[in-house]
Amino acid sequence: MLFINIAAGMPHKCILNYNLAEFIGIALLSQLSPMIQDIFGKSPTDAAVVVSVCSGWNAVGRLFWATVSDNLGRKHTFALFFSIQGLIFGIFPTLADNGQYLPFVFGLCIILSMYGGGFATIPAFLADLFGHKNVGAVHGVILTR
Amino acid sequence: MCPSYTKAYQSLSWSAAGAFGPILITTIRNEGVSEAHGGSLIHIYNVTFYIMCALLIVGLILTLLIRPLVHPDDEETECTEHNPHNDEGSPLLVRSDPDKLRHV
Numbered sequence: 001m002l003f004i005n006i007a008a009g010m011p012h013k014c015i016l017n018y019n020l021a022e023f024i025g026i027a028l029l030s031q032l033s034p035m036i037q038d039i040f041g042k043s044p045t046d047a048a049v050v051v052s053v054c055s056g057w058n059a060v061g062r063l064f065w066a067t068v069s070d071n072l073g074r075k076h077t078f079a080l081f082f083s084i085q086g087l088i089f090g091i092f093p094t095l096a097d098n099g100q101y102l103p104f105v106f107g108l109c110i111i112l113s114m115y116g117g118g119f120a121t122i123p124a125f126l127a128d129l130f131g132h133k134n135v136g137a138v139h140g141v142i143l144t145r
Numbered sequence: 146m147c148p149s150y151t152k153a154y155q156s157l158s159w160s161a162a163g164a165f166g167p168i169l170i171t172t173i174r175n176e177g178v179s180e181a182h183g184g185s186l187i188h189i190y191n192v193t194f195y196i197m198c199a200l201l202i203v204g205l206i207l208t209l210l211i212r213p214l215v216h217p218d219d220e221e222t223e224c225t226e227h228n229p230h231n232d233e234g235s236p237l238l239v240r241s242d243p244d245k246l247r248h249v
Contacts, residue, residue: 020204024197027166031174031193038174038186075211082205089198093191129211 021081025115029054032108039096040104050105057109058116065117066124074125081114169196 032054036047069077088107095104122142127135170193177189 020200023166027170030167031170035190075208078208079205082201082208086198086201089194092194096187
């Protein structure tokens with residue numbers, strides 16, 4: 001996936017970007033419940049609560065990050081997504097080691113809010129990059145990834 | 146512009162993120178569980194976290210490399226006014242012949 005998109009040239013950077021941003025979110029969501037149970041020894045019910053809370057952050061993130069991108073610029077918003085998410089993933093192993101449950105869940109919430117924010121921001125980003133007339137086609141192509 | 150541009154690659158990476166991500170993470174988890182032999186599972190996700198961290202760093206670099214497309218006719222009269230929606234300050238592209246768009 002990575003190499004295909006890189007080989008395809010410059011415009012694919014933004015497709016690849018989106019790919020990466022949503023790849024992280026989808027991969028994390030799919031393993032969220034077993035992850036909480038394995039690392040912190042929580043019951044499946046507790047894990048389900050965490051998944052619901054994170055979904056709420058996902059929804060709020062769509063509104064919040066789309067608003068942020070209006071003021072900050074799309075590119076900077078995406079750079080912010082990647083930096084903060086990378087930082088949080090970097091400290092996750094430490095939090096898991098120390099058994100810090102609430103900071104871990106808060107980190108998950110932030111990551112999933114940015115996952116939603118990526119979804120919400122990408123159409124506007126594409127409009128800025130490719131022009132308003134091309135958004136329909138480009139967004140369609142990107143969503144298939 | 147984009148449909149023809151990406152047609153060749155579209156079928157290759159169809160839903161790649163949606164399918165590949167969970168498969169990768171699940172595989173890593175299952176290997177971790179079998180290696181733990183019923184012991185502590187606290188560390189089985191560390192590899193996952195570091196892989197994601199690395200991917201996000203790649204994503205950050207690619208984000209910083211993104212430039213808007215510019216039409217040849219616009220290059221002489223490039224708009225210098227700051228537009229927060231368009232980080233590079235280049236003109237917005239509403240063109241009837243988008244095939245001529247190219248990267249700067």
